[in-house]
Amino acid sequence: MMVNRTRFYLATALMILFSFVAxxxxxxxxxxxxxxxxxxxxxxxxxxxxxxxxxxKTMEVxxxxxxxxxxxxxxxxxxxxxxxxxWAIWVGWIFSTVGAFGxxxxxxxHITIFGLADYAKSFGKGNPxxxxxxxxIRVSNQWLVGLxxxxxxxxxxxxxxxxxxxxxxxxxxxxxxxWLIPELTAGKISLKxxxxxxxxxxxxxxxxxxxxxxxxxxAGKKQAKAAAQAFEKAAKExxxxxxxxxxxxxGSWTFMWAAVGLVVLSALWINLIPVLKFVPxxxxxxxxxxxxxxxNIRFTFYGQEFSFKAYVPMIGGIVIAALAxxxxxxxxxxxxxxxxxxxxxxxxxxxxTSALCVLVGMIxxxxxxxxxxxxxxxxxxxxxxxxxxxxxSMIGPRTSKYIPEKVxxxxxxxxxxxxxxxxxxxxxxGYSLLPPF
Amino acid sequence: MDSIQGILxxxxxxxxxxxxxxxxxxxxxxxxTFCLAAWAVLIGEITLAIAGKINRSAVSTNLxxxxxxxxQSMKAKQAGDEKAYKGINKLANEAYxxxxxxxxxxxxxxxxPAFFAVAWLDQRFGNIGFTMPAWxxxxxxxxxxxxxxxxxxxxxxxxxxxxxxxxxxxA
Numbered sequence: 001m002m003v004n005r006t007r008f009y010l011a012t013a014l015m016i017l018f019s020f021v022a023x024x025x026x027x028x029x030x031x032x033x034x035x036x037x038x039x040x041x042x043x044x045x046x047x048x049x050x051x052x053x054x055x056x057k058t059m060e061v062x063x064x065x066x067x068x069x070x071x072x073x074x075x076x077x078x079x080x081x082x083x084x085x086x087w088a089i090w091v092g093w094i095f096s097t098v099g100a101f102g103x104x105x106x107x108x109x110h111i112t113i114f115g116l117a118d119y120a121k122s123f124g125k126g127n128p129x130x131x132x133x134x135x136x137i138r139v140s141n142q143w144l145v146g147l148x149x150x151x152x153x154x155x156x157x158x159x160x161x162x163x164x165x166x167x168x169x170x171x172x173x174x175x176x177x178x179w180l181i182p183e184l185t186a187g188k189i190s191l192k193x194x195x196x197x198x199x200x201x202x203x204x205x206x207x208x209x210x211x212x213x214x215x216x217x218x219a220g221k222k223q224a225k226a227a228a229q230a231f232e233k234a235a236k237e238x239x240x241x242x243x244x245x246x247x248x249x250x251g252s253w254t255f256m257w258a259a260v261g262l263v264v265l266s267a268l269w270i271n272l273i274p275v276l277k278f279v280p281x282x283x284x285x286x287x288x289x290x291x292x293x294x295x296n297i298r299f300t301f302y303g304q305e306f307s308f309k310a311y312v313p314m315i316g317g318i319v320i321a322a323l324a325x326x327x328x329x330x331x332x333x334x335x336x337x338x339x340x341x342x343x344x345x346x347x348x349x350x351x352x353t354s355a356l357c358v359l360v361g362m363i364x365x366x367x368x369x370x371x372x373x374x375x376x377x378x379x380x381x382x383x384x385x386x387x388x389x390x391x392x393s394m395i396g397p398r399t400s401k402y403i404p405e406k407v408x409x410x411x412x413x414x415x416x417x418x419x420x421x422x423x424x425x426x427x428x429x430g431y432s433l434l435p436p437f
Numbered sequence: 438m439d440s441i442q443g444i445l446x447x448x449x450x451x452x453x454x455x456x457x458x459x460x461x462x463x464x465x466x467x468x469x470t471f472c473l474a475a476w477a478v479l480i481g482e483i484t485l486a487i488a489g490k491i492n493r494s495a496v497s498t499n500l501x502x503x504x505x506x507x508x509q510s511m512k513a514k515q516a517g518d519e520k521a522y523k524g525i526n527k528l529a530n531e532a533y534x535x536x537x538x539x540x541x542x543x544x545x546x547x548x549x550p551a552f553f554a555v556a557w558l559d560q561r562f563g564n565i566g567f568t569m570p571a572w573x574x575x576x577x578x579x580x581x582x583x584x585x586x587x588x589x590x591x592x593x594x595x596x597x598x599x600x601x602x603x604x605x606x607x608a
Contacts, residue, residue, distance in 0.1 A: 224524030390546030
């Protein structure tokens with residue numbers, strides 16, 4: 001895309017100016033009007049006052065004399081814009097150097113850096129205010145990390161590099177998984193459990209990174225590189241891309257669309273229709289059961305034949321979407337290994353299909369939270385974070401030239417273990433084994 | 438958060454102006470929200486253009502690596518060497534992962550004005566709910582629904598116009 005020089009410089013100058021204005025304004029917060037507290041937050045506070053035990057906690061934590069902070073609660077932490085911006089620059093930098101760890105880091109910011117988790121926890125387990133804040137943190141993560149799958153999905157589909165049936169089967173599991181989990185946990189799961197599970201996932205990620213660094217893990221990579229060089233010399237096949245797209249040669253579309261229809265209907269029902277709550281569960285289970293009738297799906301790509309059983313990605317989709325939605329992360333880091341190792345797909349198909357799955361799961365999950373559960377979001381704050389990610393994503397490619405990949409990997413292993421141990425212990429033991437305690 | 442409030446107050450006169458063009462509140466609401474979405478798309482596109490320009494070489498280097506490993510993995514598959522195919526395919530995924538997340542971060546950058554727009558809407562019209570007609574279930578949508586709908590339509594329309602203007606470009 002060509003942008004003429006003058007416009008480019010002007011726009012850059014505007015962006016920088018805007019960032020400075022944002023930062024300058026952050027330092028002169030006094031005297032500015034504060035927004036009214038969102039209605040949902042008011043209801044949560046009122047609900048907590050109905051129970052004598054919770055009411056005592058709520059009155060102890062909220063001091064009406066203090067200035068309104070996060071979501072307009074008097075005395076709540078008020079994450080500074082500068083901190084939000086700097087943290088997001090760091091997240092953007094991770095996105096553009098290592099990749100999948102970015103979503104996890106965004107979560108760490110929302111949980112710890114801005115002091116929101118400890119504040120939410122101070123309301124006590126089961127308190128509606130605590131639950132509303134927890135859901136807000138989860139959804140903020142999702143908004144921050146899962147909104148751009150759409151661009152890549154469309155591009156890949158146009159290039160014939162998206163296995164539609166595979167994406168659909170994953171989505172059949174994913175759509176159900178991403179409404180069922182919010183439905184079963186929203187407002188019920190306290191921040192303490194959430195932090196514990198979040199830590200556990202980061203921990204597992206750390207072990208994967210370590211394995212890749214071991215001689216066994218890296219030997220595979222060396223062999224693969226050597227094999228790639230060997231195949232480089234192989235005769236080049238005809239490079240007519242028209243023959244290289246995905247061609248489906250076996251698979252029941254009828255059952256597939258019917259199953260999709262059922263799970264989408266179940267997601268819509270649970271969010272929009274307040275009666276007969278058991279119906280969406282039946283619809284969702286029926287959609288999942290129908291996937292077993294689709295049977296085998298075979299397709300060719302680059303003239304090579306691939307095949308999979310329809311229910312395998314469906315079950316994978318349930319597990320991945322449930323996890324992603326529960327933790328408020330995109331799930332991209334789970335789809336890629338699943339599609340590569342379990343489904344054995346070539347890279348281009350993995351990329352396109354996982355982008356589509358992240359997108360579908362994200363839309364349904366956010367929709368479930370926003371419409372069904374009425375989660376409150378600090379919109380402006382996320383806007384500032386997105387500017388930070390934008391800046392960070394431009395710094396990343398420039399610094400990665402000077403930092404060897406091994407060093408980067410070690411940085412993230414240490415980070416993953418620190419975050420993992422700290423959060424798991426804080427969530428499940430009630431105190432952190434690592435500083436800050 | 439006060440500072441965000443300050444920003445929103447600062448841009449308020451520009452954003453509220455189209456809402457007051459018509460006496461009919463419904464017409465004013467739709468025209469105003471359309472203009473708000475148009476601002477969000479325009480500023481987002483400019484951000485994306487800057488990011489694309491600055492990161493072009495990084496993205497293309499990663500994509501070249503990806504293409505190379507992808508080609509070799511398909512050759513391995515054609516030769517029937519399943520082990521080599523799996524290994525090289527993993528390398529291709531790794532190379533692609535780098536550019537994917539870089540592109541994803543850039544894609545997110547294009548969305549930042551939309552969040553400010555919703556923050557402003559929340560402040561101005563946060564208590565408004567849209568009740569759907571009885572035949573559509575009579576459900577109440579939040580104030581964000583019309584904005585999100587218009588924003589998505591404008592983004593799609595703009596990408597089509599962009600393609601018509603520059604058929605060769607794939608940015």
